[in-house]
Amino acid sequence: MQHRIVIKIGSSSLTTTEGGLNREAVSFFASELADLRKAGYQIVLVTSGAVAAGFREIGYQERPKLLHEKQAAAAVGQALLMQTYREALVQHGISAAQVLLTRSDFQNRKRMGNASMALEELLGRGILPIINENDTVSVDELKFGDNDTLSALVGNLIKADQLLILTDMDGLYTKDPRHDPHAERISKVTEITEEIMGVAGGAGSSVGTGGMRSKIEAAKIASRGGVVVFIGKADTAGDLLAGAQGRGRGTYFDTRNAALPRKKQWLGFLSTPLGSLTVDDGAEEAIILHGRSLLPVGIRSVHGHFQTGDVVEVQNRSGEVLGRGIVNYDSDQVQQIMGLPSSEVMKLLNDVHRLEVIHRDEWISLKP
Numbered sequence: 267m268q269h270r271i272v273i274k275i276g277s278s279s280l281t282t283t284e285g286g287l288n289r290e291a292v293s294f295f296a297s298e299l300a301d302l303r304k305a306g307y308q309i310v311l312v313t314s315g316a317v318a319a320g321f322r323e324i325g326y327q328e329r330p331k332l333l334h335e336k337q338a339a340a341a342v343g344q345a346l347l348m349q350t351y352r353e354a355l356v357q358h359g360i361s362a363a364q365v366l367l368t369r370s371d372f373q374n375r376k377r378m379g380n381a382s383m384a385l386e387e388l389l390g391r392g393i394l395p396i397i398n399e400n401d402t403v404s405v406d407e408l409k410f411g412d413n414d415t416l417s418a419l420v421g422n423l424i425k426a427d428q429l430l431i432l433t434d435m436d437g438l439y440t441k442d443p444r445h446d447p448h449a450e451r452i453s454k455v456t457e458i459t460e461e462i463m464g465v466a467g468g469a470g471s472s473v474g475t476g477g478m479r480s481k482i483e484a485a486k487i488a489s490r491g492g493v494v495v496f497i498g499k500a501d502t503a504g505d506l507l508a509g510a511q512g513r514g515r516g517t518y519f520d521t522r523n524a525a526l527p528r529k530k531q532w533l534g535f536l537s538t539p540l541g542s543l544t545v546d547d548g549a550e551e552a553i554i555l556h557g558r559s560l561l562p563v564g565i566r567s568v569h570g571h572f573q574t575g576d577v578v579e580v581q582n583r584s585g586e587v588l589g590r591g592i593v594n595y596d597s598d599q600v601q602q603i604m605g606l607p608s609s610e611v612m613k614l615l616n617d618v619h620r621l622e623v624i625h626r627d628e629w630i631s632l633k634p
């Protein structure tokens with residue numbers, strides 16, 4: 267199979283100093299993407315820039331800050347953004363497709379499957395998929411700047427080998443270099459620790475959203491899918507190929523040993539818990555330290571209404587989140603059987619198909 271790469275281009279790399287869309291930057295990236303394809307890489311592009319491309323046309327003097335204004339600007343700008351990409355790519359004989367996704371598309375396994383099939387078909391036919399968040403309907407994105415997260419989710423979805431997150435900074439530094447001239451670049455990260463999370467700050471420019479922090483969160487998600495992540499800069503010919511070949515100007519996150527099976531990726535990062543269970547110390551030790559299934563006896567309380575097969579969050583008695591799992595009972599049944607040993611559960615419920623409330627194969631630990 268061809269080497270697959272997801273490339274994410276942030277607003278900071280696509281805007282002029284006045285905040286509008288920088289057409290020259292789009293042309294530059296089109297030529298870089300063409301070179302990567304010539305070198306044999308299969309590519310999916312995740313691009314920001316819709317708000318930047320649209321706000322002037324609808325009469326705002328500067329990049330809007332209010333949600334509904336950003337949504338309106340993105341609605342105008344997305345068309346212009348795509349048109350600009352298409353015009354630039356056609357010069358290199360590349361045909362592009364627009365794919366707009368929201369976070370909720372990934373929370374639903376069926377919709378995720380549909381997106382995956384469409385992307386495979388486009389790639390199979392040599393089309394370049396260009397993805398952006400569907401900003402007009404996606405409240406969270408515009409608030410948190412989730413195109414970094416989106417690119418990581420896309421990377422996992424299409425089983426990419428690499429994710430290149432391009433920004434205005436040539437990698438992760440020990441401090442935000444805009445505020446600390448003594449900050450040093452970290453060239454390789456093999457484990458995303460609390461310390462690494464701690465060095466990352468917020469957005470550096472008025473156009474970017476999320477800053478390094480959201481890029482590292484994205485690296486964390488992608489690493490769970492076995493994707494190598496590069497965060498860096500590309501503004502000179504050959505930079506993108508260098509990034510793909512492991513000699514880019516930036517930081518590489520090679521944490522593939524943290525990879526998880528697909529179902530567990532979904533459980534941990536995309537599913538929406540419909541309730542929660544509080545467990546006692548013994549149950550916490552069994553599920554966290556010994557990798558056992560969660561039995562009724564260790565459950566102390568139940569919150570929310572859920573059905574068999576739904577996802578719930580599990581927390582300890584101090585309220586710390588331990589992980590998520592798929593339940594074998596609905597919330598009323600868990601109320602009935604919590605705290606009981608398995609022999610009592612069997613007597614109480616006529617139809618016991620599984621004794622575990624959450625089986626260890628349907629569980630993901632989220633404890634740091």
Ligand SMILES: Nc1ncnc2c1ncn2[C@@H]1O[C@H](COP(=O)(O)OP(=O)(O)O)[C@@H](O)[C@H]1O
Nearest residue numbers: 276277278433439441467469470474475477478
């Ligand atoms: N530790 C750090 N190392 C490098 N950059 C950092 C760090 N902490 C915060 N930043 C900021 O993150 C910014 C990049 O994120 P952002 O503005 O959201 O860009 P984009 O639009 O490309 O997603 C940089 O311009 C930089 O100021």
Ligand SMILES: N[C@@H](CCC(=O)OP(=O)(O)O)C(=O)O
Nearest residue numbers: 276277314315316317413475
């Ligand atoms: N979806 C938005 C991107 C929001 C944003 O600023 O993201 P980013 O530049 O990746 O931090 C747009 O196209 O304008």
